[in-house]
Amino acid sequence: MKTKLLFVFACAYMLQTAHAQKEMLTKEETVNYLNKKFKEIIGYYRTPVGTSERLYFWSSEFVNDTKGVKITTQRSNYVNSSAGDQQSNYNVKYNYTTFNPAQISSITLAADQYSSDPVGVITITLTAQTAIDIQTANGYGYYRTRNDGSVYYYDWKETDRKQYYVNQISMPYLKSDGTNFDKIRKALEHLRNLAKAEDDPFGK
Numbered sequence: 001m002k003t004k005l006l007f008v009f010a011c012a013y014m015l016q017t018a019h020a021q022k023e024m025l026t027k028e029e030t031v032n033y034l035n036k037k038f039k040e041i042i043g044y045y046r047t048p049v050g051t052s053e054r055l056y057f058w059s060s061e062f063v064n065d066t067k068g069v070k071i072t073t074q075r076s077n078y079v080n081s082s083a084g085d086q087q088s089n090y091n092v093k094y095n096y097t098t099f100n101p102a103q104i105s106s107i108t109l110a111a112d113q114y115s116s117d118p119v120g121v122i123t124i125t126l127t128a129q130t131a132i133d134i135q136t137a138n139g140y141g142y143y144r145t146r147n148d149g150s151v152y153y154y155d156w157k158e159t160d161r162k163q164y165y166v167n168q169i170s171m172p173y174l175k176s177d178g179t180n181f182d183k184i185r186k187a188l189e190h191l192r193n194l195a196k197a198e199d200d201p202f203g204k
Helices: 002-023 027-041 180-199
Strands: 055-065 068-076 088-099 104-109 119-126 131-145 151-154 161-166 168-174
Touching: 027 055, 027 168, 027 180, 055 088, 068 168, 104 180, 119 180, 131 168, 168 180
Parallel strands: none
Antiparallel strands: 055 068, 068 088, 088 131, 104 119, 119 168, 131 151, 131 161
């Protein structure tokens, strides 16, 4: 009987310790974890609702910033920067979103997205329109094939740049792991709690 009780207490202790270790992640460790999960989308695509154009993610980053955290994505209608040797064009879109995680009020799956896409979207809602969302679009490259088979192109450049103050942030994530949404949601909630404690250590 004594051995059984010791075993039960030992199991309970290990579970409690494991839970505590998860909760004890620092802000930097939590941001690093979110950055790792965010980079899983690289090489995969998402189709904006209302279009048939697949946009492939070339790069993504979730990092600390002086205003809180910053999410950056780079995506294009080409799988990579090599557009091939036929007459064509490609565009590259960038998003830079900065926000204070202490202001997160909810984390949900976006309603408007295609279920067949490998990349889904998480909507992060803030308590106010304080997130800075910079959208840079678009670099267009025009590729043509010469008679001799060689390729030339016009230089591409930034053709549009917009900045908004928003209370909703779109965070892409890889859907192949069915637990990814819950993992990212829990990490964001933990980051929010850490940021709140950092902003006001004596608050409720």
